[in-house]
Amino acid sequence: MVFNPKTACHLCHSRKAVMKRPKTLQKLCKECFYNVFETEIHNTIISANLFHKGERVAIGASGGKDSTVLAHILKTLNERYNYGLELVLLSIDEGIVGYRDDSLATVKRNKEQYQMPLEIVSYKELYSWSMDEIVACAGIRSSCTYCGVLRRQALDRGAAKLGIAHVVTGHNADDMAETVLMNLLRGDVNRLESSTNIITQSSGSPIKRSKPFKYTYEKEIVLYAHYKKLDYFSTECTYAPEAFRGTARTLLKSLEAIKPSCIIDIIQSGENFKLKPKKQRKNVVKKNNAQEIEVRADGSVSLTKDGNKCENCGYLSTNKICKACILLKGLESSRAKVAIEGGNVAIDGAAQMTKKLETLSF
Amino acid sequence: MPSLSSFGSPSLLKTESSSEKTKHVDHQRGISVRFIIKTLQEVFQRTLTDRGGLDAIFGHVREHTVQVEEGSNFRELTQHIIEQLLKDHKDVDVFIEDGSIRPGILVLINDTDWELEGEDEYELQDKDLITFTSTLHGG
Numbered sequence: 001m002v003f004n005p006k007t008a009c010h011l012c013h014s015r016k017a018v019m020k021r022p023k024t025l026q027k028l029c030k031e032c033f034y035n036v037f038e039t040e041i042h043n044t045i046i047s048a049n050l051f052h053k054g055e056r057v058a059i060g061a062s063g064g065k066d067s068t069v070l071a072h073i074l075k076t077l078n079e080r081y082n083y084g085l086e087l088v089l090l091s092i093d094e095g096i097v098g099y100r101d102d103s104l105a106t107v108k109r110n111k112e113q114y115q116m117p118l119e120i121v122s123y124k125e126l127y128s129w130s131m132d133e134i135v136a137c138a139g140i141r142s143s144c145t146y147c148g149v150l151r152r153q154a155l156d157r158g159a160a161k162l163g164i165a166h167v168v169t170g171h172n173a174d175d176m177a178e179t180v181l182m183n184l185l186r187g188d189v190n191r192l193e194s195s196t197n198i199i200t201q202s203s204g205s206p207i208k209r210s211k212p213f214k215y216t217y218e219k220e221i222v223l224y225a226h227y228k229k230l231d232y233f234s235t236e237c238t239y240a241p242e243a244f245r246g247t248a249r250t251l252l253k254s255l256e257a258i259k260p261s262c263i264i265d266i267i268q269s270g271e272n273f274k275l276k277p278k279k280q281r282k283n284v285v286k287k288n289n290a291q292e293i294e295v296r297a298d299g300s301v302s303l304t305k306d307g308n309k310c311e312n313c314g315y316l317s318t319n320k321i322c323k324a325c326i327l328l329k330g331l332e333s334s335r336a337k338v339a340i341e342g343g344n345v346a347i348d349g350a351a352q353m354t355k356k357l358e359t360l361s362f
Numbered sequence: 363m364p365s366l367s368s369f370g371s372p373s374l375l376k377t378e379s380s381s382e383k384t385k386h387v388d389h390q391r392g393i394s395v396r397f398i399i400k401t402l403q404e405v406f407q408r409t410l411t412d413r414g415g416l417d418a419i420f421g422h423v424r425e426h427t428v429q430v431e432e433g434s435n436f437r438e439l440t441q442h443i444i445e446q447l448l449k450d451h452k453d454v455d456v457f458i459e460d461g462s463i464r465p466g467i468l469v470l471i472n473d474t475d476w477e478l479e480g481e482d483e484y485e486l487q488d489k490d491l492i493t494f495t496s497t498l499h500g501g
Binding site for chain 1: 459464465466468470473474475477478493495497
Protein backbone atom coordinates (compact mmCIF):
# COMPACT_ATOMS: atom_id res chain seq x y z
CA MET A 1 0.00 0.00 0.00
CA VAL A 2 1.26 3.44 -0.83
CA PHE A 3 1.97 5.60 2.18
CA ASN A 4 -0.34 8.53 2.33
CA PRO A 5 0.30 11.08 5.12
CA LYS A 6 -3.31 12.27 4.88
CA THR A 7 -4.75 8.94 5.97
CA ALA A 8 -1.95 7.89 8.33
CA CYS A 9 -2.49 7.30 12.03
CA HIS A 10 -1.70 10.36 14.17
CA LEU A 11 0.26 8.30 16.67
CA CYS A 12 2.34 5.76 14.78
CA HIS A 13 2.40 7.71 11.49
CA SER A 14 2.64 4.48 9.60
CA ARG A 15 -0.58 2.50 9.47
CA LYS A 16 -3.82 3.74 7.95
CA ALA A 17 -6.16 5.47 10.38
CA VAL A 18 -9.54 3.75 10.74
CA MET A 19 -11.31 5.88 13.32
CA LYS A 20 -11.52 9.38 14.71
CA ARG A 21 -11.50 9.69 18.49
CA PRO A 22 -14.42 11.82 19.61
CA LYS A 23 -12.54 12.99 22.71
CA THR A 24 -9.44 14.32 20.97
CA LEU A 25 -10.34 14.25 17.25
CA GLN A 26 -7.18 12.21 16.68
CA LYS A 27 -7.25 9.82 13.75
CA LEU A 28 -5.94 6.42 14.81
CA CYS A 29 -5.19 3.03 13.34
CA LYS A 30 -6.61 -0.10 14.96
CA GLU A 31 -3.50 -0.99 16.96
CA CYS A 32 -3.01 2.52 18.35
CA PHE A 33 -6.71 2.75 19.12
CA TYR A 34 -6.63 -0.50 21.13
CA ASN A 35 -3.59 0.74 22.97
CA VAL A 36 -5.00 4.18 23.81
CA PHE A 37 -8.41 2.76 24.73
CA GLU A 38 -7.02 0.14 27.10
CA THR A 39 -4.42 2.45 28.64
CA GLU A 40 -6.99 5.17 29.37
CA ILE A 41 -9.19 2.72 31.25
CA HIS A 42 -6.16 1.44 33.15
CA ASN A 43 -5.32 5.02 34.12
CA THR A 44 -8.88 5.63 35.30
CA ILE A 45 -8.71 2.48 37.44
CA ILE A 46 -5.36 3.44 38.96
CA SER A 47 -6.10 7.11 39.62
CA ALA A 48 -9.47 6.33 41.23
CA ASN A 49 -7.93 3.45 43.19
CA LEU A 50 -10.78 1.21 42.15
CA PHE A 51 -9.35 -2.15 43.12
CA HIS A 52 -7.02 -3.69 45.63
CA LYS A 53 -4.93 -6.78 45.18
CA GLY A 54 -6.75 -10.03 45.72
CA GLU A 55 -10.16 -8.35 45.51
CA ARG A 56 -13.07 -10.37 44.21
CA VAL A 57 -15.05 -8.34 41.71
CA ALA A 58 -18.40 -9.10 40.11
CA ILE A 59 -18.98 -7.75 36.60
CA GLY A 60 -22.61 -6.83 36.04
CA ALA A 61 -23.04 -8.59 32.69
CA SER A 62 -26.06 -8.11 30.48
CA GLY A 63 -24.59 -9.57 27.30
CA GLY A 64 -24.74 -6.11 25.71
CA LYS A 65 -21.79 -4.26 24.21
CA ASP A 66 -20.79 -2.29 27.31
CA SER A 67 -20.60 -5.17 29.73
CA THR A 68 -19.02 -7.51 27.18
CA VAL A 69 -16.26 -4.99 26.47
CA LEU A 70 -15.92 -4.43 30.22
CA ALA A 71 -15.38 -8.14 30.86
CA HIS A 72 -12.87 -8.33 28.02
CA ILE A 73 -10.97 -5.23 29.16
CA LEU A 74 -10.86 -6.17 32.84
CA LYS A 75 -9.55 -9.61 31.97
CA THR A 76 -6.92 -8.09 29.67
CA LEU A 77 -5.81 -5.41 32.15
CA ASN A 78 -5.90 -7.78 35.10
CA GLU A 79 -3.40 -10.00 33.30
CA ARG A 80 -1.32 -7.21 31.80
CA TYR A 81 -0.91 -5.08 34.92
CA ASN A 82 -1.25 -7.82 37.47
CA TYR A 83 -4.17 -6.33 39.44
CA GLY A 84 -4.58 -9.67 41.17
CA LEU A 85 -8.37 -9.60 40.77
CA GLU A 86 -10.70 -12.53 40.85
CA LEU A 87 -13.40 -11.74 38.29
CA VAL A 88 -16.91 -13.19 38.26
CA LEU A 89 -19.77 -12.52 35.83
CA LEU A 90 -23.05 -11.60 37.50
CA SER A 91 -26.20 -11.51 35.38
CA ILE A 92 -29.76 -10.61 36.15
CA ASP A 93 -32.55 -12.51 34.48
CA GLU A 94 -35.44 -10.06 34.41
CA GLY A 95 -37.68 -12.62 32.79
CA ILE A 96 -38.34 -10.98 29.44
CA VAL A 97 -39.05 -13.79 26.98
CA GLY A 98 -37.41 -13.30 23.60
CA TYR A 99 -34.99 -10.68 24.87
CA ARG A 100 -33.28 -11.68 28.05
CA ASP A 101 -33.11 -15.37 27.31
CA ASP A 102 -31.18 -14.53 24.12
CA SER A 103 -28.83 -12.13 25.84
CA LEU A 104 -28.23 -14.62 28.66
CA ALA A 105 -27.11 -17.10 26.03
CA THR A 106 -24.46 -14.51 25.07
CA VAL A 107 -23.35 -14.19 28.69
CA LYS A 108 -23.05 -17.96 28.90
CA ARG A 109 -20.77 -17.93 25.86
CA ASN A 110 -18.76 -15.10 27.45
CA LYS A 111 -18.32 -17.31 30.49
CA GLU A 112 -16.49 -19.82 28.31
CA GLN A 113 -14.65 -17.22 26.23
CA TYR A 114 -13.28 -15.36 29.23
CA GLN A 115 -13.03 -18.35 31.57
CA MET A 116 -14.95 -16.65 34.35
CA PRO A 117 -17.53 -18.14 36.69
CA LEU A 118 -21.10 -16.96 36.04
CA GLU A 119 -23.92 -16.38 38.48
CA ILE A 120 -27.46 -15.67 37.27
CA VAL A 121 -30.03 -14.17 39.62
CA SER A 122 -33.61 -14.00 38.43
CA TYR A 123 -36.41 -11.60 39.33
CA LYS A 124 -38.73 -14.56 39.45
CA GLU A 125 -36.81 -16.29 42.21
CA LEU A 126 -36.08 -13.09 44.15
CA TYR A 127 -39.44 -11.38 43.93
CA SER A 128 -41.67 -14.12 42.47
CA TRP A 129 -42.43 -11.75 39.58
CA SER A 130 -40.87 -11.80 36.13
CA MET A 131 -40.75 -8.56 34.12
CA ASP A 132 -43.24 -10.02 31.63
CA GLU A 133 -45.69 -10.57 34.49
CA ILE A 134 -45.05 -7.09 35.86
CA VAL A 135 -45.67 -5.51 32.48
CA ALA A 136 -48.83 -7.58 31.97
CA CYS A 137 -50.01 -6.22 35.29
CA ALA A 138 -48.72 -2.67 35.49
CA GLY A 139 -48.58 -1.79 31.81
CA ILE A 140 -45.67 -1.11 29.52
CA ARG A 141 -45.20 2.52 30.45
CA SER A 142 -43.78 1.98 33.92
CA SER A 143 -41.63 -1.00 32.95
CA CYS A 144 -38.33 0.87 33.34
CA THR A 145 -39.24 2.16 36.79
CA TYR A 146 -39.91 -1.33 38.10
CA CYS A 147 -37.01 -2.90 36.32
CA GLY A 148 -34.56 -0.24 37.53
CA VAL A 149 -35.50 -0.55 41.19
CA LEU A 150 -35.57 -4.33 41.11
CA ARG A 151 -32.31 -4.66 39.21
CA ARG A 152 -30.37 -2.50 41.62
CA GLN A 153 -31.41 -4.74 44.48
CA ALA A 154 -30.94 -7.92 42.48
CA LEU A 155 -27.32 -7.05 41.67
CA ASP A 156 -26.59 -6.42 45.35
CA ARG A 157 -28.22 -9.65 46.38
CA GLY A 158 -26.42 -11.58 43.68
CA ALA A 159 -23.11 -10.15 44.86
CA ALA A 160 -23.97 -10.92 48.48
CA LYS A 161 -24.77 -14.48 47.50
CA LEU A 162 -21.30 -14.78 45.98
CA GLY A 163 -19.72 -13.11 49.00
CA ILE A 164 -18.45 -10.28 46.80
CA ALA A 165 -18.41 -6.65 47.95
CA HIS A 166 -17.65 -4.90 44.68
CA VAL A 167 -19.77 -4.79 41.53
CA VAL A 168 -18.47 -3.08 38.37
CA THR A 169 -20.93 -1.96 35.71
CA GLY A 170 -20.50 -0.97 32.08
CA HIS A 171 -21.89 2.57 32.40
CA ASN A 172 -19.99 4.73 29.94
CA ALA A 173 -19.30 8.44 29.53
CA ASP A 174 -22.39 8.93 27.37
CA ASP A 175 -24.59 7.33 30.04
CA MET A 176 -23.06 9.52 32.70
CA ALA A 177 -23.38 12.74 30.69
CA GLU A 178 -26.95 11.78 29.92
CA THR A 179 -27.69 11.35 33.63
CA VAL A 180 -26.11 14.71 34.46
CA LEU A 181 -28.21 16.30 31.74
CA MET A 182 -31.39 14.61 32.95
CA ASN A 183 -30.86 15.67 36.54
CA LEU A 184 -30.12 19.18 35.36
CA LEU A 185 -33.26 19.30 33.22
CA ARG A 186 -35.33 17.98 36.10
CA GLY A 187 -33.76 20.26 38.68
CA ASP A 188 -32.75 17.25 40.73
CA VAL A 189 -29.76 18.93 42.37
CA ASN A 190 -29.24 16.29 45.03
CA ARG A 191 -28.65 13.60 42.46
CA LEU A 192 -26.74 15.98 40.22
CA GLU A 193 -24.02 16.27 42.79
CA SER A 194 -23.48 12.54 43.15
CA SER A 195 -24.23 11.42 39.60
CA THR A 196 -20.62 11.65 38.42
CA ASN A 197 -19.07 9.62 41.25
CA ILE A 198 -17.02 6.74 39.93
CA ILE A 199 -17.67 4.69 43.07
CA THR A 200 -21.09 4.68 44.69
CA GLN A 201 -22.14 2.94 47.86
CA SER A 202 -25.41 3.13 49.72
CA SER A 203 -24.75 4.00 53.34
CA GLY A 204 -24.72 0.88 55.41
CA SER A 205 -24.49 -1.36 52.37
CA PRO A 206 -21.51 -3.70 52.24
CA ILE A 207 -21.51 -3.61 48.45
CA LYS A 208 -19.89 -0.86 46.43
CA ARG A 209 -20.37 -0.19 42.76
CA SER A 210 -17.98 1.35 40.31
CA LYS A 211 -17.85 2.44 36.69
CA PRO A 212 -14.45 1.92 35.06
CA PHE A 213 -15.90 3.25 31.76
CA LYS A 214 -16.78 6.60 33.31
CA TYR A 215 -14.59 8.46 30.82
CA THR A 216 -15.01 6.04 27.92
CA TYR A 217 -17.07 7.14 24.93
CA GLU A 218 -19.80 4.87 23.70
CA LYS A 219 -18.56 5.26 20.15
CA GLU A 220 -15.18 3.84 21.15
CA ILE A 221 -16.80 0.95 23.02
CA VAL A 222 -18.85 0.05 19.95
CA LEU A 223 -15.79 0.31 17.70
CA TYR A 224 -13.66 -1.73 20.09
CA ALA A 225 -16.27 -4.48 20.22
CA HIS A 226 -16.63 -4.34 16.45
CA TYR A 227 -12.92 -4.46 15.59
CA LYS A 228 -12.11 -7.07 18.23
CA LYS A 229 -15.13 -9.05 16.99
CA LEU A 230 -16.38 -9.49 20.54
CA ASP A 231 -19.45 -11.64 20.97
CA TYR A 232 -22.21 -9.39 22.19
CA PHE A 233 -25.96 -9.22 21.94
CA SER A 234 -27.11 -6.21 20.01
CA THR A 235 -30.87 -6.15 20.31
CA GLU A 236 -32.45 -3.79 22.76
CA CYS A 237 -35.00 -4.53 25.44
CA THR A 238 -38.40 -5.08 23.89
CA TYR A 239 -40.13 -2.82 26.36
CA ALA A 240 -40.38 0.89 25.80
CA PRO A 241 -37.41 2.87 27.07
CA GLU A 242 -37.96 5.57 29.65
CA ALA A 243 -39.27 8.45 27.59
CA PHE A 244 -37.36 11.27 29.21
CA ARG A 245 -34.04 9.46 29.10
CA GLY A 246 -34.56 8.94 25.38
CA THR A 247 -35.05 12.66 24.91
CA ALA A 248 -31.90 13.46 26.87
CA ARG A 249 -29.99 10.89 24.81
CA THR A 250 -31.13 12.35 21.50
CA LEU A 251 -30.17 15.81 22.70
CA LEU A 252 -26.76 14.57 23.81
CA LYS A 253 -26.09 12.83 20.50
CA SER A 254 -27.00 15.97 18.58
CA LEU A 255 -24.64 17.98 20.78
CA GLU A 256 -21.92 15.39 20.27
CA ALA A 257 -22.29 15.66 16.50
CA ILE A 258 -21.49 19.36 16.72
CA LYS A 259 -18.81 19.17 19.42
CA PRO A 260 -17.68 15.65 20.37
CA SER A 261 -15.87 16.79 23.50
CA CYS A 262 -19.15 17.96 25.03
CA ILE A 263 -19.71 14.57 26.67
CA ILE A 264 -16.54 14.77 28.68
CA ASP A 265 -17.21 18.48 29.31
CA ILE A 266 -20.63 17.71 30.79
CA ILE A 267 -19.05 15.11 33.09
CA GLN A 268 -16.46 17.64 34.17
CA SER A 269 -19.18 20.18 34.92
CA GLY A 270 -21.00 17.55 36.95
CA GLU A 271 -17.87 16.66 38.89
CA ASN A 272 -17.29 20.26 39.91
CA PHE A 273 -20.85 20.87 40.87
CA LYS A 274 -20.99 21.13 44.65
CA LEU A 275 -24.07 21.96 46.66
CA LYS A 276 -23.66 24.42 49.47
CA PRO A 277 -24.11 22.70 52.82
CA LYS A 278 -27.74 22.18 53.73
CA LYS A 279 -29.30 24.45 56.30
CA GLN A 280 -30.06 22.63 59.52
CA ARG A 281 -33.76 22.44 60.05
CA LYS A 282 -34.67 23.92 63.42
CA ASN A 283 -37.13 21.77 65.31
CA VAL A 284 -35.92 18.52 63.91
CA VAL A 285 -33.08 17.79 66.27
CA LYS A 286 -34.41 16.76 69.64
CA LYS A 287 -31.82 15.20 71.84
CA ASN A 288 -33.95 12.68 73.63
CA ASN A 289 -35.76 11.50 70.58
CA ALA A 290 -33.54 8.74 69.32
CA GLN A 291 -35.95 7.38 66.71
CA GLU A 292 -36.85 10.32 64.52
CA ILE A 293 -39.51 9.32 62.04
CA GLU A 294 -40.52 11.32 59.03
CA VAL A 295 -43.52 10.41 56.95
CA ARG A 296 -42.95 11.49 53.36
CA ALA A 297 -45.48 12.72 50.88
CA ASP A 298 -45.54 9.38 49.07
CA GLY A 299 -46.42 7.58 52.28
CA SER A 300 -43.01 6.03 52.83
CA VAL A 301 -41.65 6.26 56.33
CA SER A 302 -38.06 7.31 56.79
CA LEU A 303 -35.80 6.40 59.65
CA THR A 304 -33.05 8.78 60.61
CA LYS A 305 -30.31 6.24 60.94
CA ASP A 306 -28.82 4.82 57.80
CA GLY A 307 -28.26 1.13 57.45
CA ASN A 308 -31.72 0.09 58.50
CA LYS A 309 -33.34 -2.98 57.13
CA CYS A 310 -36.62 -3.21 55.30
CA GLU A 311 -39.21 -4.64 57.67
CA ASN A 312 -40.61 -6.75 54.90
CA CYS A 313 -37.66 -8.36 53.15
CA GLY A 314 -34.72 -7.49 55.38
CA TYR A 315 -32.84 -5.75 52.58
CA LEU A 316 -30.96 -2.55 53.45
CA SER A 317 -33.16 0.49 53.16
CA THR A 318 -33.35 4.03 54.46
CA ASN A 319 -37.08 3.60 54.71
CA LYS A 320 -39.09 1.24 56.85
CA ILE A 321 -40.18 -0.62 53.77
CA CYS A 322 -37.77 -0.68 50.83
CA LYS A 323 -38.75 0.69 47.45
CA ALA A 324 -38.87 -2.72 45.79
CA CYS A 325 -41.31 -3.99 48.43
CA ILE A 326 -43.53 -0.93 47.97
CA LEU A 327 -43.65 -1.49 44.21
CA LEU A 328 -44.28 -5.21 44.58
CA LYS A 329 -47.03 -4.62 47.09
CA GLY A 330 -48.75 -2.35 44.62
CA LEU A 331 -48.43 -5.10 42.03
CA GLU A 332 -49.85 -7.82 44.25
CA SER A 333 -53.08 -5.89 44.58
CA SER A 334 -53.43 -5.57 40.83
CA ARG A 335 -52.50 -9.22 40.23
CA ALA A 336 -55.47 -10.09 42.39
CA LYS A 337 -57.60 -7.86 40.19
CA VAL A 338 -56.36 -9.52 37.03
CA ALA A 339 -57.16 -12.92 38.48
CA ILE A 340 -60.71 -11.88 39.38
CA GLU A 341 -61.37 -10.44 35.97
CA GLY A 342 -60.48 -13.87 34.70
CA GLY A 343 -58.26 -12.53 31.96
CA ASN A 344 -55.74 -15.20 31.11
CA VAL A 345 -53.24 -12.54 30.16
CA ALA A 346 -50.58 -13.61 27.71
CA ILE A 347 -47.91 -13.13 30.30
CA ASP A 348 -44.95 -14.80 28.69
CA GLY A 349 -46.06 -13.46 25.37
CA ALA A 350 -45.53 -9.74 25.12
CA ALA A 351 -41.88 -9.82 24.14
CA GLN A 352 -42.05 -13.21 22.47
CA MET A 353 -44.75 -11.94 20.16
CA THR A 354 -42.57 -9.07 19.09
CA LYS A 355 -39.81 -11.53 18.30
CA LYS A 356 -42.11 -13.68 16.19
CA LEU A 357 -43.39 -10.70 14.26
CA GLU A 358 -39.84 -9.69 13.51
CA THR A 359 -39.12 -12.90 11.69
CA LEU A 360 -42.37 -13.10 9.76
CA SER A 361 -42.18 -12.42 6.08
CA PHE A 362 -44.30 -12.79 3.01
CA MET B 363 -38.22 15.73 8.33
CA PRO B 364 -36.11 16.20 5.24
CA SER B 365 -37.84 16.25 1.94
CA LEU B 366 -37.14 13.17 -0.09
CA SER B 367 -37.15 15.05 -3.35
CA SER B 368 -34.04 16.93 -2.28
CA PHE B 369 -32.00 13.88 -3.21
CA GLY B 370 -31.09 12.62 -6.66
CA SER B 371 -33.37 10.66 -8.93
CA PRO B 372 -34.26 7.32 -7.36
CA SER B 373 -35.25 5.62 -10.58
CA LEU B 374 -31.61 4.99 -11.47
CA LEU B 375 -31.16 2.82 -8.41
CA LYS B 376 -32.17 -0.77 -8.00
CA THR B 377 -32.26 -2.89 -4.89
CA GLU B 378 -31.54 -6.53 -4.42
CA SER B 379 -32.34 -7.90 -1.01
CA SER B 380 -32.72 -11.42 0.19
CA SER B 381 -36.44 -11.12 0.86
CA GLU B 382 -37.30 -10.05 -2.65
CA LYS B 383 -38.29 -12.71 -5.09
CA THR B 384 -37.53 -10.83 -8.24
CA LYS B 385 -34.04 -9.47 -8.38
CA HIS B 386 -33.13 -6.85 -10.87
CA VAL B 387 -29.46 -6.14 -11.21
CA ASP B 388 -27.99 -3.87 -13.83
CA HIS B 389 -24.53 -5.36 -14.09
CA GLN B 390 -23.38 -3.20 -16.92
CA ARG B 391 -23.57 0.19 -15.33
CA GLY B 392 -23.91 -0.39 -11.63
CA ILE B 393 -21.52 -1.09 -8.84
CA SER B 394 -22.65 -3.17 -5.90
CA VAL B 395 -22.56 -1.95 -2.33
CA ARG B 396 -23.40 -4.17 0.61
CA PHE B 397 -24.66 -2.75 3.86
CA ILE B 398 -25.51 -4.20 7.24
CA ILE B 399 -27.87 -2.73 9.77
CA LYS B 400 -26.68 -3.84 13.16
CA THR B 401 -29.00 -2.22 15.64
CA LEU B 402 -31.87 -0.12 14.61
CA GLN B 403 -34.31 -1.32 17.17
CA GLU B 404 -36.29 1.88 16.94
CA VAL B 405 -37.27 0.95 13.43
CA PHE B 406 -38.43 -2.47 14.63
CA GLN B 407 -40.44 -1.00 17.43
CA ARG B 408 -42.04 1.69 15.44
CA THR B 409 -43.05 -0.52 12.57
CA LEU B 410 -44.43 -3.05 15.02
CA THR B 411 -46.63 -0.59 16.81
CA ASP B 412 -47.77 1.25 13.72
CA ARG B 413 -48.25 -1.39 11.10
CA GLY B 414 -47.56 -4.79 12.53
CA GLY B 415 -44.03 -4.72 11.21
CA LEU B 416 -44.74 -6.96 8.27
CA ASP B 417 -43.73 -5.04 5.22
CA ALA B 418 -40.72 -3.22 6.57
CA ILE B 419 -37.82 -5.03 4.92
CA PHE B 420 -35.54 -2.86 6.97
CA GLY B 421 -36.42 -4.48 10.25
CA HIS B 422 -36.27 -8.06 9.16
CA VAL B 423 -33.44 -8.22 6.70
CA ARG B 424 -30.27 -6.98 8.21
CA GLU B 425 -28.05 -7.37 5.22
CA HIS B 426 -28.73 -5.86 1.83
CA THR B 427 -26.91 -5.55 -1.44
CA VAL B 428 -27.67 -2.47 -3.45
CA GLN B 429 -26.81 -1.56 -7.04
CA VAL B 430 -25.98 2.09 -7.53
CA GLU B 431 -24.72 4.17 -10.41
CA GLU B 432 -20.99 4.45 -10.71
CA GLY B 433 -19.85 7.71 -9.16
CA SER B 434 -22.70 7.83 -6.66
CA ASN B 435 -21.87 9.28 -3.29
CA PHE B 436 -22.95 8.22 0.17
CA ARG B 437 -25.82 10.68 0.26
CA GLU B 438 -27.35 8.99 -2.75
CA LEU B 439 -27.06 5.61 -1.06
CA THR B 440 -28.81 7.00 2.01
CA GLN B 441 -31.54 8.34 -0.18
CA HIS B 442 -31.86 5.01 -1.93
CA ILE B 443 -32.17 3.23 1.40
CA ILE B 444 -34.97 5.45 2.62
CA GLU B 445 -36.72 5.37 -0.73
CA GLN B 446 -36.53 1.66 -1.35
CA LEU B 447 -36.17 -0.01 2.01
CA LEU B 448 -38.24 2.12 4.32
CA LYS B 449 -41.63 1.84 2.77
CA ASP B 450 -43.27 4.06 5.32
CA HIS B 451 -41.81 7.53 5.11
CA LYS B 452 -42.78 8.14 8.70
CA ASP B 453 -39.73 6.07 9.58
CA VAL B 454 -37.34 8.36 7.79
CA ASP B 455 -36.57 10.53 10.79
CA VAL B 456 -35.47 7.45 12.74
CA PHE B 457 -32.64 7.15 10.28
CA ILE B 458 -32.12 10.62 8.85
CA GLU B 459 -31.86 14.05 10.40
CA ASP B 460 -31.41 17.22 8.38
CA GLY B 461 -30.60 15.25 5.25
CA SER B 462 -27.84 13.14 6.76
CA ILE B 463 -27.56 10.02 8.93
CA ARG B 464 -28.95 10.79 12.35
CA PRO B 465 -26.45 11.51 15.14
CA GLY B 466 -26.02 8.42 17.29
CA ILE B 467 -25.91 6.03 14.36
CA LEU B 468 -22.36 4.91 13.85
CA VAL B 469 -21.39 4.43 10.20
CA LEU B 470 -18.44 2.35 9.04
CA ILE B 471 -17.32 2.20 5.41
CA ASN B 472 -15.22 -0.93 4.89
CA ASP B 473 -14.62 -0.96 8.65
CA THR B 474 -13.38 2.62 8.66
CA ASP B 475 -15.14 5.40 10.54
CA TRP B 476 -17.04 7.34 7.89
CA GLU B 477 -15.83 10.58 9.45
CA LEU B 478 -12.48 9.76 7.87
CA GLU B 479 -14.01 9.05 4.49
CA GLY B 480 -15.80 12.31 3.83
CA GLU B 481 -19.18 11.22 5.24
CA ASP B 482 -21.97 12.11 2.82
CA GLU B 483 -19.52 13.10 0.07
CA TYR B 484 -17.79 9.70 0.01
CA GLU B 485 -17.80 8.25 -3.49
CA LEU B 486 -19.03 4.66 -3.39
CA GLN B 487 -16.77 1.96 -4.78
CA ASP B 488 -17.71 -1.46 -6.05
CA LYS B 489 -18.01 -4.08 -3.27
CA ASP B 490 -18.04 -1.51 -0.49
CA LEU B 491 -19.36 -2.75 2.84
CA ILE B 492 -21.25 -0.26 4.96
CA THR B 493 -22.22 -0.94 8.59
CA PHE B 494 -24.82 1.04 10.51
CA THR B 495 -24.88 0.66 14.29
CA SER B 496 -27.27 2.61 16.45
CA THR B 497 -26.01 3.70 19.84
CA LEU B 498 -29.23 5.40 20.82
CA HIS B 499 -30.46 2.78 23.26
CA GLY B 500 -29.33 -0.01 25.45
CA GLY B 501 -26.02 -1.35 26.59
